[in-house]
Amino acid sequence: MENMIKITVIDREGETHELDAPTDMNMNMMELCKSYELPVEGTCGGMALCASCHMYIESAHDTGEPSEDEEDMLDQAFFVEDNSRLGCQIRLKDELNDLVVRLAPVSE
Numbered sequence: 001m002e003n004m005i006k007i008t009v010i011d012r013e014g015e016t017h018e019l020d021a022p023t024d025m026n027m028n029m030m031e032l033c034k035s036y037e038l039p040v041e042g043t044c045g046g047m048a049l050c051a052s053c054h055m056y057i058e059s060a061h062d063t064g065e066p067s068e069d070e071e072d073m074l075d076q077a078f079f080v081e082d083n084s085r086l087g088c089q090i091r092l093k094d095e096l097n098d099l100v101v102r103l104a105p106v107s108e
Contacts, residue, residue: 005097009038010058012103018045022090029055029087039104046088051077053087054104061099063090078107 004023009017021032030053033040033045041052054077057063063085066074070089074080084104090096 005092005094005099007032007057007092008059008098008100009033009036010100010102011038012105021096023065023092023094025092028098029053029085029090029092031060031088032092033087033103038103040087044088048073048086048089051086054079055085055087056104057079057083057085057099058100058102059098059100063095063096063099077104079105 003022005021005023007019007021009019011017017036017038018035019032028046030040030042030046034042043052044050051073066085070086073086074084
């Protein structure tokens with residue numbers, strides 16, 4: 001199907017989910033995960049004001065550089081790694097076909 005890419009999301013239990021993702025709706029990774037009812041909160045509504053959509057980029061895709069706001073939020077998040085990103089800041093686009101992400105653990 002045109003304007004669709006494949007995204008793999010590994011949930012917190014290690015289960016792999018193969019998702020069809022539209023690239024013509026201006027969606028981001030947080031919204032995609034929520035639409036498939038995966039455990040991503042998105043408490044701030046995608047404004048990079050929380051880290052409830054924290055995920056790790058597991059593939060070699062270029063998701064762009066984090067904004068200053070995203071970096072500030074990741075500085076306050078738990079379990080941050082070099083490949084950490086906020087899902088709300090990753091826009092779905094054709095170049096991200098076959099992207100693999102892992103949901104970050106939640107703080108207890």
